[in-house]
Amino acid sequence: MDPYLLRKLNAERTARRAVIHLTDLGDGRDRVIREGDPVAGPLGEAIASALRSGKSGVVEAEDRKFFLNVHLPPARIVVIGAVHISQALAQMAKVAGFDITIIDPRTAFATEERFAGIDLVADWPEDVLKARPLDAYTALVAVTHDPKIDDFPLSQALATGCFYVGALGSRKTHAKRVERLTALGHGEAAIARISAPIGLDIGAASPAEIAVAILADIVAHLRRRPLLGAGP
Amino acid sequence: MNATANDMLDPLTIAERWMDDGRMVALATVVETWGSAPRPVGSHLVIDGEGNFHGSVSGGCVEGAVIGEAMEVISEGEPRMLEFGVADETAWRVGLSCGGRIRVYVERIG
Structure with missing residues (x-):
C-alpha cells in the first residue's frame, strides 16, 4: 500500500x-x-x-x-428536541447501532435525568451545529414543533444532504413550515425530501411507537439512499 | 462528535502514526470469509517490524501466524495471500476453532 x-x-x-x-x-x-x-x-x-x-x-x-x-462513515442521528419521543428514540437508536445526539436549548427538557447516558446538548442548534456539522451520513429529526428551534437545523439538513430529514407536526403545521423554508431559498424538490408527518405510517400512537416509526423510516432511507453523483 | 477513544484503537490510524514515527509497517486485511468467521471482511491487523500489532483478523486464533508472515512481508516487500481454516494442514497449529475459513491479504505500507 x-x-x-x-x-x-x-x-x-x-x-x-x-x-x-x-x-x-x-x-x-x-x-x-x-x-x-x-x-x-x-x-x-x-x-x-x-x-x-x-x-x-x-x-x-x-x-x-x-x-x-x-x-462508510458511521450513520448517526441528530435529534432536535429533548421530548418524550426522543427519550424512547435514544434508547432504540443505540440498540440499532446508531450514534445519537439530542439537542435542545430548553433546559427544562434537556436534563441529564431524562437522558441518562445519552449525548445531550442543552444549547441552540445554531451554536451546536457549527462545531458538529450535519452531513450525508446523518439523519436529522426535528421534534420540538417550535420554528425558532427546528427551522435552522431543518434548513441545514437540506443544505448538507442529510440522508434523512424528518419533522414532527400536523399537515397544517408542515404547510407553514414549507412556506418558511421556501422563503429561506429551498426549492420544492429539496423540501419534498422532508418526511412529514414524520416516520413510517404504521398508525403509531404513543411516543415510543412514534420512535419506532421514525427509526424504521431512518433505516429505510439509509439502506435505499441514492449515491452521490448518481444523478437525481 | 468524533469518537476519540475509537480512533486510538483504529488500525489504519495507528498504521499512519507508526509510519510517521519511522517504523516499518505491514497491513493485514481479511478479504474473504467462508462459514462462521470471527471477523468480517475488511477487518485489519497492523504490524510493525518488531512484531507489535493492533486490531484483529480473527478472534485471536491466527494472529500469531499473520504477524510472523507480516514481518517477512516487511523485509521482502512482496504482498502475500494467506488462508486459514480447519481443513488447512496448519489447522492444528493455527486453525480457526469456529470451523470457518478466512483469506488474509498482507502488504507492506511503502
Missing part, C-alpha cells in the same frame, strides 16, 4: 466521506475511490453497489480480481 494512499484514506474517513480502498490482488496496486468519482464498466457497477450496501469483498472484473474495502 502506498503511504500517500493511507494518508488519503484516513483523511477521507476523518472527514466522514464514503470511500473505497481498491486493491488489485494480482499485482498489489491500489487506489482510493471517493463516492462520486467516476469509474466505468463492471468495476464501476461493483463500486456503486459496494458503496450502497457498505459490504467489502472480492470482485472479478476485466479478467482481474479486486478487493474492495468499503469505508
Whole structure:
C-alpha cells in the first residue's frame, strides 16, 4: 500500500466521506475511490453497489480480481428536541447501532435525568451545529414543533444532504413550515425530501411507537439512499 | 462528535502514526470469509517490524501466524495471500476453532 494512499484514506474517513480502498490482488496496486468519482464498466457497477450496501469483498472484473474495502462513515442521528419521543428514540437508536445526539436549548427538557447516558446538548442548534456539522451520513429529526428551534437545523439538513430529514407536526403545521423554508431559498424538490408527518405510517400512537416509526423510516432511507453523483 | 477513544484503537490510524514515527509497517486485511468467521471482511491487523500489532483478523486464533508472515512481508516487500481454516494442514497449529475459513491479504505500507 502506498503511504500517500493511507494518508488519503484516513483523511477521507476523518472527514466522514464514503470511500473505497481498491486493491488489485494480482499485482498489489491500489487506489482510493471517493463516492462520486467516476469509474466505468463492471468495476464501476461493483463500486456503486459496494458503496450502497457498505459490504467489502472480492470482485472479478476485466479478467482481474479486486478487493474492495468499503469505508462508510458511521450513520448517526441528530435529534432536535429533548421530548418524550426522543427519550424512547435514544434508547432504540443505540440498540440499532446508531450514534445519537439530542439537542435542545430548553433546559427544562434537556436534563441529564431524562437522558441518562445519552449525548445531550442543552444549547441552540445554531451554536451546536457549527462545531458538529450535519452531513450525508446523518439523519436529522426535528421534534420540538417550535420554528425558532427546528427551522435552522431543518434548513441545514437540506443544505448538507442529510440522508434523512424528518419533522414532527400536523399537515397544517408542515404547510407553514414549507412556506418558511421556501422563503429561506429551498426549492420544492429539496423540501419534498422532508418526511412529514414524520416516520413510517404504521398508525403509531404513543411516543415510543412514534420512535419506532421514525427509526424504521431512518433505516429505510439509509439502506435505499441514492449515491452521490448518481444523478437525481 | 468524533469518537476519540475509537480512533486510538483504529488500525489504519495507528498504521499512519507508526509510519510517521519511522517504523516499518505491514497491513493485514481479511478479504474473504467462508462459514462462521470471527471477523468480517475488511477487518485489519497492523504490524510493525518488531512484531507489535493492533486490531484483529480473527478472534485471536491466527494472529500469531499473520504477524510472523507480516514481518517477512516487511523485509521482502512482496504482498502475500494467506488462508486459514480447519481443513488447512496448519489447522492444528493455527486453525480457526469456529470451523470457518478466512483469506488474509498482507502488504507492506511503502
